[in-house]
Amino acid sequence: MATARESSEDAAGSKRPPIAGALRIAKIPFDESVPLSEEKVLLPSRDNGNADGALGQRGDIIPSYLQTCATAAGIEGSVIDTIPLIRMTHPTSGSSDSPESLAGLFAYTISSTLQSAPSLPNIRATRLAMACGLHSQRFVGDVFVGRLGYLPQPNGGYALSNLDLSLADIESAARYSPDLRSVIVNVLQEEEEASLCIPEWLGNASQKNYHDGASLAALADAMTNANVEDSDEEGSSASDNSSEPSSLAKKDKETEKPLTETTLCLHCRGPASTLCEGCGGAYFCEEPRKCKLSGWSHQCYCSTWSIYVQRRKELSSFPYFSGWQLPLLGKDCYSSETVYQRFLSDNLGVIGPTQQNWWATELHGWSGGASLSSKDVNVLRRVSYQDGFALKRKEWIPEERPVTREDIERANASYAKEVDADTAQLIQTDEHELPILASWEHYYRLRTIPPSSPVGLLLTFPLTMYYAIQRFGSVPLEVAQMLERPLRIHLVGVEKELNFVDLFKELAFLLPEKVCVDMTWVVREDMFPESSDKRSLSLHLAANLKLSIVGGTYGQSLNPDFDMGGPPDMIVGMNAGLFAYESWRHVVSYLHHHKNTIGVFTDYNEHSGMNCASLGGRESTCSLTTNPFRQMRAMPVYCMNLPQFCNGFIYTFNKQELD
16 A cells, blocks of 8 residues: 655655756646646756755746746736735745745736626645645636745845646645545555655644734734724734634634534534545535535545544444443434433433533533623632542542552552453653553543443543643653653633532642642633632642643733733643634644644544644644544534544644653
């Protein structure tokens, strides 16, 4: 099976030499039966290239070449449109980035002012744009693609010049998937004889476009403040084909809960129950409605979503539990919370008119502090595990005490008795003496919780936090201990976690006593508990765990370096949706400019997780994986049939490893 090689080198592993006297560009025909092709644009005889690989010409010669082609083809009134897929960056003195990595990628289309524009969609060119993070860009007709950047000149300085574009550079994205992870591309190109390389500049395209879009959004905000009357028009035009977050979704999470439990058409959002035959991951209206035809951009992702859908069995596998979770993973849960509601009310008896416990926000969420379940939340009230879980069987609830070395030895001994000693995955400890927990089974055995207990449904939150520290926090932990201070973690986007503050004592119980954590929760000011007249609270959950709760917008009204006890070692967001919500822009920007700060985020489904992880660049995208401490129930997603789980997928920004 062919494999996708993520490199800027050719198949032989060497740098591609320039083609003297000619420039290579790619043609993407709208007709998918016609293969992609390279075209050579001849340069004037004086432009024979030079020693450093520059082609010698100045300016973008591709539009004039295409204009000549259009004239020769008899297209009257031809117009060449240039659409940036990756904007170029001018090299700066002292920068370690190569001119090639800073060059842009541009799409070129030919239209006519005298003839009707082409209407046939170009799936492959649109797929390439999506791989660059431009999810609202659509292409019709034939599309040409080339590179343009600032190249060093023999006499010093830089000149705007075209660069060679190998067809192999964009082939994976155009032919197969906007998801450029090798685990996806390798499956889709399994019958290819040769490997397809994914250059680093393409792997980082979404990240670059996102930050360019954020800069444009900041400029648009400044213009809006200067001219309020034109705010609506300017705001919409600035984001039409950008990758800034406001172009993709809503502003705030409080509008996230749907008003229906009926599956919806991916295109028109009307009621629909027919799944896409190609992937089984999207709903569309039936004929005579033309939603699937009008929503043709789904074809760019269809084969990729097929892979996502096939992973449902793996994601729904929780073999250690006794079977209580199985009804929560069935098909009825894909479009409704009714099964979960009945489980909580009938099986567990933990929700009802008089119930005030940690389960209260499981169904109604937070909704900006306006939901019925959030009205009674009081973060100042200390709640024991027994009262918080409110379960009839006390043995289902973990003890409120720190984990000891004896607990680890006991858990390993019990596990070794039940399985082959050679295959037993025993609980180890890392260099900071943190238990290495790789599954719910590890955790349940360590805390002496029977597999019939459903407490993991809520413990997904502190266990995901613990996993983030243990799996990705070795370097900041080492630094914090060297400086003799606590590890500083900022948990951003907190909502219903406010209902079970004391549940996070479990984090302290799992950590060794010598590992101290200062954790700051960031909530919107309008979500701050009405029971408090302040906009900041400080609670000591345990001797080694201090919790602060602050209200404001991260990176805007709240300065991460000064307003929350010092710069963060780690920033964490659960079920974040970085790409969907404008308020995350400041978090992503902070991580982009502070490479020593680690970001760890979770997302509900793989599609959202991949798009969000791409904002951290190629390395972050490749870090996306399933979270072993995801909630053991399927969640409804309504217009999609993708596997969806609370804290389902996890990825990291600025990953660091100990030497």
